[in-house]
Amino acid sequence: MELIPHLFRTEYRKIIAVLCKRFGFDEIETAEDIASDTFMSATQTWGLQGIPEHPVAWLYTVAKNKARNFLHRQATFNNKVIPETALRENASTLPEYEIDLSPQNIIDSQLQMMFAICHPSIAPEAQIGLSLRILCGFGIEEIADAFLTKKETINKRLYRAKEKLREENIPIALPGMAEIDDRLAIVLATLYLLFSEGYYSISNNRTVRKELCFEAMRLCYMLVENKHTNxxxxxxxxxxxxxxxxxxxxxxxxxxxxxxxxxxxxxxxxxxxxxxxxxxxxxxxxxxxxxxxxxxxxxxxxxxxxDDTKEKWENILQLYNQLLQIEYAPIAALNRTFALSKANGKEEAIIEAEKLNLTNNHFYYTLLGELYTGIDNTKAKQHFEKALSLAKTLTDKQTIEKKIDKI
Amino acid sequence: MKDYLLVFRADFSLMPNRTPEEMQAMSKRWMDWIGSIAAQNKLAGVGNRLEGTGRVLKGDSTITNGPYAEIKESIGGYSIVKADSYEAAIELAKGCPILKQGGNVEVREISEN
The missing domain is CATH 1.10.287 (Helix Hairpins)
Structure with missing residues (x-):
């Protein structure tokens, strides 16, 4: 049955965002359980009775019922066990058990969850994990696969992150206008990491990698669609x-x-x-x-x-010059030097490359090898060999070996 | 690593009128030089360029025009770099395009206290 994995991918995250928003982070596990149970029910019922006419509506109804039962049980518990609280709450608001799974509330809940998860007090690594689980509906196994780590590690990481969400009492809401830019910067950094995780991951699972990239794009598009975050x-x-x-x-x-x-x-x-x-x-x-x-x-x-035009490389060089002023990164420094060789010539680029001093980075020696090729092939070969000794993955090694063979 | 202030000085009144192409080439040299320092992770602050105008206020309340009342040279801008020593800071300053325009770079260690 191909439909359930597909629906799981698209609907799980919506249900969980709405339920989390409704219950608060105190009941995040309950929200996860209800969302998972809903799909469990679907697998069992649909297997026996066939697929309903409106599968998504079916899922929403079941999720709503399960959530209503939970809220009802919780209210009963409060009434019996903590009577004062019940009295106080009943005076102002009657317990409302209805769950709003309208398209608008789904989008609002997802956006608010995005800001809650990407809160400054949550570590970036945990933000990625929580985003994948709650905003993207990834299974623990898929997350473990993307990070090339064990399921237990991911479970522990997510558990600690959820504890933190509760301890810090992080609100599930869009930040106010005054702080939106600062908070948005963290959300964007997380989406960027999420995308890079897929784009540069060394995981061999191509489908998962691609999904990571498209999920990051989907979440970013949600921000573009909302007038406060566009x-x-x-x-x-x-x-x-x-x-x-x-x-x-x-x-x-x-x-x-x-x-x-x-x-x-x-x-x-x-x-x-x-x-x-x-x-x-x-x-x-x-x-x-x-x-x-x-x-x-x-x-x-x-x-x-x-096309390798002068204009192209001059533009790329100046963009890297600016980028490095905002934030230094070794890979940007190396790419800038490559652009420099294309725009200003190899001689200047060699002098600049040798100043970078990134001596534990195999890309550094690959770049030096490239720059020396045709100028001093003996040196070029030495650099490529040094790169080969530092390279870790088979693909990197093969790429470097090809370059050595070409000299 | 310590921070060093680089102060760029030149007699800007001697600067010939430049064609747009020359100005663009000059601007590229500056950007490539700053980019080179940034690529070495040694740029602490890109700093600013200063306008040619200025006022000098003295203790007796006199105000004179121009930033360069007594000397022809004036400060055209400044940047802050990271280096281990004056020697290392000077190595970074050597590429400054102002040196080819008859100007100079003053290198000053910024006090940490």
């Missing part, structure tokens, strides 16, 4: 993701190994995603804030231009 950096990040995702099919071979940019079959680049990337990049070009996502999206745009 800000320039959000559009820039979505643009960046579209440009990168456009090369998803071209950058991996049949065995899931990396194909270098220069060797990619450009007919496999997704023209639709490239044009969407361009659209969101335009949308991001308002206001005065130039975020790292703007710069990275612009670099990604130039990378969709296959």
């Amino acid at each position: 800000k320039p950096p959000v559009n820039a990040l979505l643009s960046l993701m579209c440009f990168h995702a456009s090369r998803f099919e071209a950058r991996l071979n049949r065995n899931g190994e990396m194909i270098l940019y220069e060797e990619q079959d450009t007919t496999l680049w997704d023209a639709d995603l490239i044009s969407k990337g361009g659209y969101f990049l335009n949308q991001s070009a308002t206001g005065t804030q130039l975020s790292r996502y703007h710069l990275e999206a612009a670099i990604a745009y130039w990378n969709t231009q296959k």
